[in-house]
Amino acid sequence: RQMCHTGKEGGLVRIDFLKKEEGDFMMLVLQRLPQVIEELQDKGFRASDIGILVRYNNEGAAVINSIIGYSAAAGDEKNNRYNYSIVSGESLFLNASPAVKFIIALFGYLLNPSDNLSLAVMIRSWLLATGKTGSEKDLSETAAQADELWPADWKIFISRLRQKPVFEAVEQIIRYFSLGSAGDNSSFLHAFQDAVFEYSVNFSTDIQSFLEWWELYGPDKSLALSDRQDSIKVMTIHKAKGLEFRAVIVPFITWPLGHGRKNPIIWVNPSEEPFNRLSLVPVKYKTDLQNSFFSPDYNAETYNARIDNLNLLYVAFTRAREVLMGFCPDEPEKDSVAGWIKSVLTVKPEKADDKPLLDLPDYFNPGNNVFLAGDYPEPEAMQHRGEERTFGAGGYHAGGDLPGLHIKLHGEKWFLKQDEKQKSKLNYGRLMHDILSAVITPEDIPGAVRKMVLDGRITEKEGAETVERISLALETAQVKEWFGPDQKILTEKDILTPEGDMKRPDRIILSGNKATVVDYKFGNIRDEDTRQVARYRRLLTDMGYENAEAFIWYVDGNKVIKVE
Incomplete structure (x- = not known):
């Protein structure tokens, strides 16, 4: 039962409860979705007016595949x-782009040339990215197939990328393998290079570090979708927060x-002994907790979980501006959102007062198991699809081989003349x-x-000098x-002191x-250096190391001092 609101006209809510004997719930919904979309467009809704909201990503994938398959067979x-x-x-x-998949696989192959799996991914992704045939062929003979597809010096080209900054390496890959000539790749390649540039500015510029970063953050990188694109939008309910659509379809109300x-x-x-x-204390959430010391925590967690899932339903339903449609199983699982909805829409409540209320069960038809309230709004003027104008990027134009600027990303000057050495000591x-923290x-x-x-x-040049200097030391x-x-x-590992402070020796050998414990120093010998390293030795002794030694290594003078 819901309070009546006045002043707003039009709008429709429809919830279908599908019977189990009619077939698998998800399959039934997927079969009905195209008809729902067609009905909405017949009523004047554009594709971009329609949002399909799902709970899980795999549900969204099922919806997309179903609609694409229906369109292909529709005529x-x-x-x-x-x-x-x-x-x-x-x-x-x-990561959905074959061109991007090819580049990532190539980087993997570059770091490990014996990785035939990366080479197989390269071949298949390149065929898809360039529109060539044969992407479904057996890729067991990867080396021979690669030699047939690419120029004879492809291995030499890849090996030369090892010392390139990642942004420049990607540009050369796009040009060498003609990835930019296909218009479908253009947007993805531009977005990928934006991500590469973002990484290079904030972190390292080498390929291995980039691959590690991409493994963590790459799956979340995507193209920005234009609001003017006339397409049905499919997204999770979480991602729909703050958005609205003229018509919303919630196909799988089953959580x-x-x-x-x-x-x-x-x-x-x-609060109970001995806990x-x-x-x-970490405790696994299960019904047995109701009969334990943790009953209040179990009840609080249950309450919060229910509130969260009802809030999720609230977010989904309130994204609709004019039309809301949903599908529930007719025999929902116990303690489910669908069961709660069915109870609200089918069980007539007792009237407690004379306030104007809307009896929701009055709109439920038990004959066809459909809740239907309201009417479609007046259709808006429809724009014919042929009037839309689209523009393509025309491919990705990779940078040429012209000499480029070499930008030093850090402003410090590490190697200065003798009279300037004091100024550069810290840097x-x-x-x-x-460097030494990475040397085992x-x-x-x-x-x-x-x-x-x-x-x-x-x-x-400074790098070559540094290698020689450290090797000699x-x-x-x-x-x-x-x-x-x-x-x-x-190396560079924190030690938590009893006082709660953190100490970080340069090197500990166990x-x-x-x-x-060894601490590196670059400058003159100072008394505070000895006190600092002596503190490190005491911490190791307190940690149970009966034989703890401590040294200060003054690297420039190559002098070692043992700290007692």
């Missing part, structure tokens, strides 16, 4: 009359009121600390220095022992109950 007459164009945020993810079959971990603050000895020390054994020196070059912190007998193989090394 010219229906496709000329109705607009079945449908898009979703997921379909616009950059639970609470946590359903899930048993999440809840963190409780117990109150811990400030927080120089930071650089050397960053002497074999790691070139790679650690190379990363500084790729990051723009030092030049190629590590030849000292005492220092060489700290960088030897077959040791457990911790062997049984022996611990050796």
